[in-house]
Amino acid sequence: MSVDSACPAAGGPIPPGRLELADHTFHIGHLQVLDENGALIAKDAGGAPDLNPDQLIRLYRGMVLARAVDDRLLKLQRQGRIGTFAPATGQEAVSCAPVVAMRPEDWFVGSFRELGGRLLRGEPIDRSFLYYNGHEEGNTFDGGERTLPVAVIIACQMLHAVGIAYAMKLKGEDAAVVCFFGDGATSEGDFHEAMNFAAVWQAPVVFVCANNHWAISLPREKQTRSRTLAQKAIAYEMPGLQVDGNDALAVYQAVHEALARARAGGGPTFIEAVTYRLRMHTTADDPKRYRTEEEVKAWERRDPIPRLRKYLAARGVWNDEMQVNLDEEIRKEIEEAVKKFEEAEDFKPDAPFDHVFGIPHPRLEEQRADFLANLSREQGHE
Amino acid sequence: MSKLNMVQAINLALHEEMARDQNVVCLGQDIGVDGGVFRVTEGLLAKFGAERVLDTPLAESGILGSAIGMAIAGLRPVAEMQFSGFAYLMLGQLEGNAARYRARSQGRFTCPLVVRMPYGGGVRALEHHSESHEATFAHVPGVKVVMPSAPGNARALLAAAIRDPDPVVFMEPKRSYRAFREEVSDEPEVMEIGRAQVLREGSDLTVISWGAMMRPALQAVGEIEEQRGASLELIDLLTISPMDGETIAASVRKTGRCVIVQEAPFSLGPASEIIATINDKALLHLEAPVKRITGYDLTVPYFSREDMYLPSPGRVRRAIEETLDF
Ligand SMILES: Cc1ncc(C[n+]2csc(CCOP(=O)(O)OP(=O)(O)O)c2C)c(N)n1
Ligand SMILES: [Mg+2]
Numbered sequence: 001m002s003v004d005s006a007c008p009a010a011g012g013p014i015p016p017g018r019l020e021l022a023d024h025t026f027h028i029g030h031l032q033v034l035d036e037n038g039a040l041i042a043k044d045a046g047g048a049p050d051l052n053p054d055q056l057i058r059l060y061r062g063m064v065l066a067r068a069v070d071d072r073l074l075k076l077q078r079q080g081r082i083g084t085f086a087p088a089t090g091q092e093a094v095s096c097a098p099v100v101a102m103r104p105e106d107w108f109v110g111s112f113r114e115l116g117g118r119l120l121r122g123e124p125i126d127r128s129f130l131y132y133n134g135h136e137e138g139n140t141f142d143g144g145e146r147t148l149p150v151a152v153i154i155a156c157q158m159l160h161a162v163g164i165a166y167a168m169k170l171k172g173e174d175a176a177v178v179c180f181f182g183d184g185a186t187s188e189g190d191f192h193e194a195m196n197f198a199a200v201w202q203a204p205v206v207f208v209c210a211n212n213h214w215a216i217s218l219p220r221e222k223q224t225r226s227r228t229l230a231q232k233a234i235a236y237e238m239p240g241l242q243v244d245g246n247d248a249l250a251v252y253q254a255v256h257e258a259l260a261r262a263r264a265g266g267g268p269t270f271i272e273a274v275t276y277r278l279r280m281h282t283t284a285d286d287p288k289r290y291r292t293e294e295e296v297k298a299w300e301r302r303d304p305i306p307r308l309r310k311y312l313a314a315r316g317v318w319n320d321e322m323q324v325n326l327d328e329e330i331r332k333e334i335e336e337a338v339k340k341f342e343e344a345e346d347f348k349p350d351a352p353f354d355h356v357f358g359i360p361h362p363r364l365e366e367q368r369a370d371f372l373a374n375l376s377r378e379q380g381h382e
Numbered sequence: 383m384s385k386l387n388m389v390q391a392i393n394l395a396l397h398e399e400m401a402r403d404q405n406v407v408c409l410g411q412d413i414g415v416d417g418g419v420f421r422v423t424e425g426l427l428a429k430f431g432a433e434r435v436l437d438t439p440l441a442e443s444g445i446l447g448s449a450i451g452m453a454i455a456g457l458r459p460v461a462e463m464q465f466s467g468f469a470y471l472m473l474g475q476l477e478g479n480a481a482r483y484r485a486r487s488q489g490r491f492t493c494p495l496v497v498r499m500p501y502g503g504g505v506r507a508l509e510h511h512s513e514s515h516e517a518t519f520a521h522v523p524g525v526k527v528v529m530p531s532a533p534g535n536a537r538a539l540l541a542a543a544i545r546d547p548d549p550v551v552f553m554e555p556k557r558s559y560r561a562f563r564e565e566v567s568d569e570p571e572v573m574e575i576g577r578a579q580v581l582r583e584g585s586d587l588t589v590i591s592w593g594a595m596m597r598p599a600l601q602a603v604g605e606i607e608e609q610r611g612a613s614l615e616l617i618d619l620l621t622i623s624p625m626d627g628e629t630i631a632a633s634v635r636k637t638g639r640c641v642i643v644q645e646a647p648f649s650l651g652p653a654s655e656i657i658a659t660i661n662d663k664a665l666l667h668l669e670a671p672v673k674r675i676t677g678y679d680l681t682v683p684y685f686s687r688e689d690m691y692l693p694s695p696g697r698v699r700r701a702i703e704e705t706l707d708f
Contacts, residue, residue: 083686153467352681374694
C-alpha cells in the first residue's frame with residue numbers, strides 16, 4: 001500500500017491564448033485499503049496498516065460506541081432532555097481512526113461532528129450529554145487538556161489548529177495537531193487562510209476534511225467546482241490526498257503517515273476523507289427536502305462499521321460472541337452515563353458569570369448580584 | 383386580509399418584492415432548495431428560478447461581498463445570514479465597504495442591499511444561535527438596522543428595506559417567527575424606516591422595546607394597567623439605527639418616566655443610546671431614573687440554561703412598578 005500524495009510540477013507558464021480550463025496537470029492520490037466487504041484490496045501492495053489486534057479492536061470499539069451514543073443522543077433529543085445536536089452516523093471512521101493514529105500529546109481540534117473521536121480521546125459519555133444539555137461544564141474532563149471544545153462556526157477552528165501547531169514547533173514539542181472540518185468549510189475564508197498559514201509556516205498540522213457530500217442542503221458539487229477537495233492543497237504547495245473515509249484503515253494510514261511527516265518537520269497535510277452523513281444535518285433538519293432515499297441507501301451499503309468488522313473477523317481477531325459481549329458492554333456503559341447525567345450535581349444558577357473573565361470586574365459582579373436577587377424574588381413568588 | 387405568522391409575512395414580502403422588481407435577488411445558505419432553515423424563503427426558488435434565488439457556498443463574507451458588487455451594478459440583493467451569530471464573518475465587508483461606498487464615491491456607487499438574519503434567544507438553541515448583537519451593526523455609520531416585532535411590521539419594513547437606497551441589516555426575532563399570527567393586508571404594505579411606533583398611548587410611564595422583547599413588554603404593560611389602572615405608553619422602536627429620538631423624547635416629556643426592555647447584553651446596547659437620547663432631549667421632564675431591563679454581559683447560555691439570561695416578564699413588571707412608585 002502506498003500513499004500517493006505527490007504533487008507533480010505545475011504545467012509551467014500558461015501560453016498566451018491558452019486559458020482553457022481542461023489543461024490540468026495535477027494528480028490526486030486516492031487511498032483505500034478495504035473494499036466494501038472488508039477485504040484487503042489486492043492492488044495496494046503494502047497491505048494493511050501496521051496495527052496490532054489491540055489497536056484494531058480499540059478502533060472498532062470506538063466506532064461501535066460512537067454509533068450507539070448517536071442513537072441514544074437522538075432519543076434524548078426527542079425527549080427534550082438535550083438540545084439540538086449533529087448526528088455523525090456513517091462518519092465514525094473519519095473521527096475515530098485519526099485518534100488511534102494520534103498520541104496523547106497531539107492536539108485534537110474538531111468541529112461538531114466528531115463525537116466518536118472525542119469519546120475515543122477520553123471524553124466521558126456523560127460529559128458529552130451535559131454539554132448537549134447546555135452545560136459547558138461538560139467540556140471539562142481529565143485527559144481533555146489537548147482536546148478543544150466543539151467549534152460551531154464553520155472553519156474557524158482551522159486557524160486555531162495552525163496556531164497551536166506553530167506553538168508546538170516553536171516550543172520544540174514533539175507533538176502535532178489533527179484538525180477536523182467538513183466539505184462546506186472549504187468555502188470559508190478561514191479555510192483558505194489556515195491552509196496558507198499552515199504551509200507558509202510549515203506547521204505540524206493534519207487537516208482532515210470529512211467530505212460527507214452535504215453541507216445542510218447544499219450538495220458537494222454546488223459547494224465548489226473543484227473535482228476533488230484534496231486538490232485545493234496543491235495551490236498551497238501542500239500534499240493533498242483523498243481517502244475512502246468509510247474505510248477506517250485507509251483513514252488511519254493516511255493520518256498516521258501525515259502525522260509522522262508533520263513530526264519530522266515536513267509541514268502540513270490535507271486529507272479529504274470521502275464519507276456520507278447518513279442521518280439529518282442536525283435534529284432540526286429534514287433531509288427529505290433535498291436528497292433522495294436511494295442515495296442514502298447506496299451509502300448505507302458502504303457503512304464503515306460492518307466493513308471493519310468483516311476485516312477483523314477475517315483476521316481472526318473478532319467473532320460473533322465478542323460482538324454480543326461488546327454490544328452488552330456498551331449498552332451498560334451508556335445506561336450508566338445517562339444515569340450519571342441525570343444525577344449530575346445541581347449546577348450553580350449563576351455559573352455563566354464565572355468564566356467571562358479571568359479577573360472579576362465589578363460591572364459584571366453587579367449584574368450577577370442583580371440576577372441572583374431576581375432569582376430569589378421569583379422563586380419566592382412562585 | 384389573511385392571518386399570517388412572521389415567517390409567512392416575511393416570505394410574502396419577499397415574493398411581492400421579487401415580483402415587483404426583477405432586480406431583486408436573494409442569496410444565502412440553504413435558502414433555495416431547502417427554503418431556508420426556518421423556511422422563510424420557501425417557494426422563492428420555484429417561483430423565481432435559480433438565477434434569482436441563489437444557494438451560495440458556505441461563506442458569509444462571500445455572500446455580503448458579492449451582494450455589494452451586485453448592488454453596485456444595479457441589482458437589489460437580499461442576502462441571508464443563516465443566524466446572526468455567523469454574521470460576524472461578513473462584518474468586514476459591511477463596515478469596510480457596504481457602509482462606505484456611497485461616501486467614498488460621493489454617491490456614484492451605492493449599496494442598496496438588505497442583510498436578513500434571525501437573531502435572539504428563546505428557541506433553546508446551541509452556541510452562536512441566540513445572540514442579540516444589534517449594537518454591533520448599529521454602531522456602523524452608513525448602515526441602517528431594522529428590527530421588526532410582528533408579522534405586519536416585518537412584512538412592511540422588509541419591503542421598505544429592499545426599496546431603501548442604502549444597506550439595511552434586517553434582524554428577525556426567531557422566537558417570534560411562529561409565535562403568533564396577525565391580520566396582514568392583501569395589498570403590499572411599506573412602512574417608513576427610521577420611525578418608531580407608539581403602539582399604545584398613555585400618560586404615566588413610557589415603555590420602550592423592540593424585536594422579540596415587545597411581547598414580554600406588552601404583557602407586562604397589560605398586566606399593570608389592569609392591576610393598577612396606570613396609563614402606560616408603549617413604543618416599538620422598529621429601527622435601531624438611525625434611531626427615532628423625537629418619538630422617544632416626545633413620549634418621555636409627556637410621561638416623565640421610562641422603562642426600556644432589551645434582550646441584548648446590558649452594556650453599550652440600544653438601551654444605553656435611548657437613555658442618552660432622553661438625557662439630551664428630555665432630562666428635565668424626568669420624575670424617576672430611567673430603568674433598563676436587559677440581558678447580561680454574557681454569552682447567551684445554551685439550551686437548559688438559556689432562560690437565566692433572557693429578560694422575564696416578571697423582571698419587566700417589577701421595573702415598571704418600581705419606576706411608577708419612585
Ligand atoms: C460560519 C458559519 N456559517 C453557517 C453556519 C451554519 N451551519 C452549521 S453546519 C453548516 C453546514 C456545514 O457543512 P460541512 O462543513 O460540510 O459540515 P457537515 O455539517 O456536513 O458536517 C452550516 C451552514 C455555521 N455553523 N457557521
Ligand atoms: Mg458536509
